[in-house]
Amino acid sequence: MKRVVVIAPTFNEKGEIENLVNKVFDQSKKIPNWELYLLIVDSRSKDGTIEMVKKLQKKFSNLHLLETEKEGLGKAYLNGFKYCEEKINPYLVIQIDADGQHDPNKIPEFVKKIEQGSDFVVGTRYSQGGSIPKNWGVHRKILSIGANSVIKFGFMKLKVTEWTNGYRAIKFWLVRNAYNYLKNYSGYVFQVAFLDFAIKNNAVIGEIPIHFKERTTGISKINAFQYSSQTFLYVFKNSSFIKFVIVGLIGFAVDFSFAYLFINKLHVAKTPANMYSAEIAIFFNFMLNNFWSFKHKKIDGGFLAYLWKFITFNFVSSGSIIIQGVGLSLALKFFGDAPNSWIIYKILIIAFVIIPYSYILYNKFIWKKR
Numbered sequence: 001m002k003r004v005v006v007i008a009p010t011f012n013e014k015g016e017i018e019n020l021v022n023k024v025f026d027q028s029k030k031i032p033n034w035e036l037y038l039l040i041v042d043s044r045s046k047d048g049t050i051e052m053v054k055k056l057q058k059k060f061s062n063l064h065l066l067e068t069e070k071e072g073l074g075k076a077y078l079n080g081f082k083y084c085e086e087k088i089n090p091y092l093v094i095q096i097d098a099d100g101q102h103d104p105n106k107i108p109e110f111v112k113k114i115e116q117g118s119d120f121v122v123g124t125r126y127s128q129g130g131s132i133p134k135n136w137g138v139h140r141k142i143l144s145i146g147a148n149s150v151i152k153f154g155f156m157k158l159k160v161t162e163w164t165n166g167y168r169a170i171k172f173w174l175v176r177n178a179y180n181y182l183k184n185y186s187g188y189v190f191q192v193a194f195l196d197f198a199i200k201n202n203a204v205i206g207e208i209p210i211h212f213k214e215r216t217t218g219i220s221k222i223n224a225f226q227y228s229s230q231t232f233l234y235v236f237k238n239s240s241f242i243k244f245v246i247v248g249l250i251g252f253a254v255d256f257s258f259a260y261l262f263i264n265k266l267h268v269a270k271t272p273a274n275m276y277s278a279e280i281a282i283f284f285n286f287m288l289n290n291f292w293s294f295k296h297k298k299i300d301g302g303f304l305a306y307l308w309k310f311i312t313f314n315f316v317s318s319g320s321i322i323i324q325g326v327g328l329s330l331a332l333k334f335f336g337d338a339p340n341s342w343i344i345y346k347i348l349i350i351a352f353v354i355i356p357y358s359y360i361l362y363n364k365f366i367w368k369k370r
């Protein structure tokens with residue numbers, strides 16, 4: 001029988017722990033093809049959580065306890081994964097909060113989704129059928145919805161509706177592969193980093209809607225400032241989309257600088273000078289995108305592979321020039337030619353047409369999913 005370990009990190013969760021343990025083991029009969037374990041990873045709770053778990057261990061032989069230092073949620077999970085590898089050897093792990101906000105009755109649904117072929121299943125609060133507590137204060141709503149939106153648009157993964165919730169099921173092969181990467185993320189941002197890793201490694205991502213309940217006991221451990229700053233930084237450093245936009249801006253600067261150099265310093269005629277500078281910018285963009293923005297999908301193969309992709313890249317870039325020309329003339333015709341209005345039109349065309357056009361085509365034809 002395949003083994004599934006539910007991992008619940010705890011820091012002072014005495015109020016809910018007994019309930020959690022009972023409810024998790026209640027699920028065992030609903031997933032008869034699986035051998036169910038529960039691992040509590042505690043970071044030196046002082047409220048009696050540990051004593052309660054030890055008491056419950058007498059009743060449940062598959063209840064494990066790992067005591068670790070207080071080094072953040074991500075670190076607690078990593079220690080839990082290592083423990084699973086060494087002591088249990090599971091096929092699947094399920095992450096769950098121990099404060100009663102995640103309903104263990106959902107465990108069979110997670111397992112089913114895995115059985116249907118997903119590698120990484122996220123319990124989502126932000127799709128139909130899911131919810132956040134109605135009585136959450138405005139600041140908490142902004143923090144959660146804001147963080148999820150920044151990540152979703154930052155990574156341009158519009159189909160993924162939830163990045164931060166910690167109720168998840170993950171096949172253990174993915175945990176093994178991700179371990180070294182995740183070592184760098186000891187706080188709550190670990191959850192974002194793990195899903196990002198899974199997507200970049202072509203894991204099949206599934207979602208199931210969940211209701212995130214209000215905490216009724218104990219206190220929140222989340223530090224809003226640390227959490228949001230780490231999340232923004234993570235997205236900024238790891239988003240291909242943001243890097244692609246930055247490369248576009250650099251390309252703009254390269255184009256202008258070389259045009260200036262050729263025309264004003266080297267006295268080349270304006271038309272060929274602009275063609276040379278545009279091609280230099282295209283080459284810069286191609287290289288920067290390959291070795292920076294899309295480095296996890298870097299072009300494979302030798303010179304010929306690069307040459308072919310570079311020719312394709314030139315085609316896509318020529319498409320941008322044509323779109324800009326046609327778009328601008330249409331805008332001038334339909335919305336008028338007020339002084340400097342072309343600047344607004346140009347910015348809008350770049351933001352809403354050129355950026356999506358190039359990003360989609362680059363992903364489809366040049367830096368394809370492996």
Ligand SMILES: Nc1nc2c(ncn2[C@@H]2O[C@H](COP(=O)(O)OP(=O)(O)OP(=O)(O)O)[C@@H](O)[C@H]2O)c(=O)[nH]1
Nearest residue numbers: 009010011041043072073076097098099220221222
């Ligand atoms: N072992 C361990 N567990 C932690 C640590 N930080 C948080 N936890 C646990 O991780 C789970 C999620 O933490 P919460 O503070 O509830 O975070 P949250 O659910 O996003 O925030 P609230 O909605 O305010 O509760 C809870 O079971 C905590 O006890 C830690 O440093 N070590």
Ligand SMILES: [Mg+2]
Nearest residue numbers: 097099101215
């Ligand atoms: Mg909580």
